Amino acid sequence: MRALLLFLFLMVQALVPIAKSSVSEPSEGPYIYILGVAQDAGYPQAGCFKQHCMQGWMQKDKRLMATSLAVVDTANQRKYLFEATPNLPEQLFLLELQAPEQEFELDGIFITHAHIGHYTGLMYFGREAMGSKNMPVYVMPKMREYLTSNGPWDQLVKLNNIAIKELSSQRKVDLGTISITPFLVPHRDEYSETVGFKIKGPRKTALFIPDINKWSEWSTDLAEEVQKIDYAFLDATFFDDMELPGRDMSKIPHPFVTETMETLKDLTYEHKSKVWFIHMNHTNPLLDGDSLESKLASDKGFRVATEGLRLPL
Numbered sequence: 001m002r003a004l005l006l007f008l009f010l011m012v013q014a015l016v017p018i019a020k021s022s023v024s025e026p027s028e029g030p031y032i033y034i035l036g037v038a039q040d041a042g043y044p045q046a047g048c049f050k051q052h053c054m055q056g057w058m059q060k061d062k063r064l065m066a067t068s069l070a071v072v073d074t075a076n077q078r079k080y081l082f083e084a085t086p087n088l089p090e091q092l093f094l095l096e097l098q099a100p101e102q103e104f105e106l107d108g109i110f111i112t113h114a115h116i117g118h119y120t121g122l123m124y125f126g127r128e129a130m131g132s133k134n135m136p137v138y139v140m141p142k143m144r145e146y147l148t149s150n151g152p153w154d155q156l157v158k159l160n161n162i163a164i165k166e167l168s169s170q171r172k173v174d175l176g177t178i179s180i181t182p183f184l185v186p187h188r189d190e191y192s193e194t195v196g197f198k199i200k201g202p203r204k205t206a207l208f209i210p211d212i213n214k215w216s217e218w219s220t221d222l223a224e225e226v227q228k229i230d231y232a233f234l235d236a237t238f239f240d241d242m243e244l245p246g247r248d249m250s251k252i253p254h255p256f257v258t259e260t261m262e263t264l265k266d267l268t269y270e271h272k273s274k275v276w277f278i279h280m281n282h283t284n285p286l287l288d289g290d291s292l293e294s295k296l297a298s299d300k301g302f303r304v305a306t307e308g309l310r311l312p313l
Contacts (some may be wrong), residue, residue: 028074029075029177029201029202029312029313030071030072030073030074030075030177030178030201030202030312030313031071031072031074031201031310031311031312031313032069032070032071032199032231032309032310032311032313033069033070033071033095033308033309033310034068034278034305034306034307034308034309034310035065035068035069035070035081035091035094035095035307036064036065036066036067036068036069036083036085036087036091036307037064037065037278037279037280037287037305037306037307038064038065038066038280038281038282038287039066039067039117039237039279039280039281039282039284040066040085040086040115040116040117040118041066041086041116041282042063042064042065042066042086042087042117043062043063043064043280043282043287044056044057044063045281045282048282052282052283053282056282064287064307065085065087065090065307066083066085066086066087066117066118067083067085067118067210067278067279068081068082068083068084068087069082069208069233070082070098070099071178071199071313072098072099072104073175073176075176075177076176076177077103077105078104078105078106078107078175078176079095079105079107080106080108080109080110080175080178081095081106081108081109081110082109082111082112082199082208083109083110083111083117083118083119083121083210084109084120084122084125084137085117085118085120085121086116086117086120086121087121088121088124089124091121092106094307094308106135107136107175108135108136108137108138108165109122109136109138110138110197111137111138111139111143112194112196112208112210113143113187113189113192113193113194113211114143114146114190114191114192115188118210118211119147122147122153122156122162123152123156125156125161125162126152126155126156126159126161127161130161131161132162133161134160134161134162135161135162135163136162136163136165137162137163137164138167138173138182139164139165139166139167139192140166140167140168140169140182140184140192140193140195141166141167141168141193142189142191142192142193143192143193144164146191146192147164148164167182167195168182169183170182170183177201177202178199178200178201178202178313179199179200180198180199180200181197181198181200182195182196182197183195183196183197183198183220185211185213185218186212186213186217186218187211187213188253194211194212196208196209196210196212198229199313201313202313203312203313204230204312204313205228205229205230205231206230206231206233206311206313207225207226207233207234208233209232209233209235210233210235210278210279211237211254211279212235212254212255213253213254213255214253214254214255214259215259215260222260222264223263223266223267226264226267226271226274226275227267229274230274231274231276231311232274232275232276233276233278233305234255234260234276234278235255235260235279236257236260236277236278236284236286237252237254237279237280237281237284238252238256238257238281238283238284239256239257239258239284239285239286239293240257240258241256243281243284244283257277257284257293257297260275260277261297261300261302264302269301272300272301272302273301273302273303275302275303276303276304276305276309277297277302277304277305278305286304289304
């Protein structure tokens with residue numbers, strides 16, 4: 001009988017979605033829900049047919065979506081999306097399973113900048129797809145100018161599919177039980193400025209910085225910021241400088257995961273455990289939870305974000 005019970009327990013565990021995290025907690029209040037963890041082009045990446053990508057092409061359950069998260073405000077029955085990725089249809093479906101539209105209205109989208117993995121999903125709100133009515137889209141001034149002055153995005157504005165809400169750096173947006181504060185970060189700003197977001201709930205506070213240049217270029221001390229908050233979702237595009245053989249990685253100036261861990265090495269284990277690496281390129285070994293690099297990050301006290309992760313806010 002004991003063996004049978006053990007067998008049934010293991011079977012049930014096998015049916016639990018892999019994306020669920022052991023650190024997730026039941027939440028009566030607002031919470032963060034991770035909808036994607038990969039770099040803009042997702043995993044596997046378009047045109048990649050190397051060994052590390054083939055597993056993703058051959059097995060759908062291995063595929064990962066571009067970085068996005070949602071905030072679900074259970075008190076006010078609202079939900080908010082951070083980034084409109086090329087995977088928006090699938091991510092809206094996952095969010096529907098978590099917080100059904102009948103109960104939780106999608107009441108806004110916050111966008112960090114104008115790179116393809118962060119805003120191009122807005123196309124699905126147009127008349128060819130959802131045909132939304134005045135969906136609030138929160139962006140910085142240059143991003144607003146970009147969306148209102150260039151097709152096809154300006155059509156979304158003209159047809160009132162989206163309603164642009166202009167943000168200001170360090171100015172808080174009060175959404176009831178939660179608040180969102182954008183802050184400028186250095187990045188490749190070809191079409192817009194780039195921001196991170198501070199997301200504050202009644203219990204917890206999070207930083208969301210999916211894209212940034214080297215930490216040394218930011219006027220803020222990362223270690224100090226991590227100590228002030230409860231979660232830090234940080235740019236982990238590349239693990240180290242050996243990741244793209246033949247490419248000049250100085251032209252893609254993200255902070256390597258190794259650099260971030262070095263920057264935060266003097267923090268206590270408690271503070272390091274607040275860091276969730278996110279926005280990983282298809283080459284990043286952190287995408288493989290069994291890799292030596294994943295074990296190294298874990299051993300140092302850091303975490304790697306996974307789709308389906310739910311954290312109280």
